[in-house]
Amino acid sequence: MKHLTVQQLAERLANGSPPVIIDVREPHEYQLARIDGAILKPLGQIFSWAEELDKQQEYVLQCHTGVRSFQAALVLERLGFTNVANLTGGIDAWSMQIDPRVPRY
Numbered sequence: 001m002k003h004l005t006v007q008q009l010a011e012r013l014a015n016g017s018p019p020v021i022i023d024v025r026e027p028h029e030y031q032l033a034r035i036d037g038a039i040l041k042p043l044g045q046i047f048s049w050a051e052e053l054d055k056q057q058e059y060v061l062q063c064h065t066g067v068r069s070f071q072a073a074l075v076l077e078r079l080g081f082t083n084v085a086n087l088t089g090g091i092d093a094w095s096m097q098i099d100p101r102v103p104r105y
Helices: 006-014 026-032 043-052 067-079 090-097
Strands: 002-004 020-023 059-062 084-085
Touching: 002 006, 006 090, 043 067, 059 067, 059 090, 067 084, 084 090
Parallel strands: 002 084, 020 059, 059 084
Antiparallel strands: none
16 A cells, blocks of 8 residues: 655645545544545445545545544555555644644644
């Protein structure tokens, strides 16, 4: 599995070649803090929403600190997705290192 740092993701977003960011947290967490453009798809519903995704698309999985998104990336890989990455440190690292306007919780 690939891992992406928040700095690497910020560079990708800035240079115009962004992956699809999937936020696997719960709706109330997403309302508190999120990366612009991230799509909310809670981990608990992964087997439903994974069927809607393109297996060839590049996805970065993101959560609060990187634990749930790691689990989600593993599940997607087992379902045949070949281009998934886990965002190391999650939204918490994003807030501390990239965008301090994103609230920490």
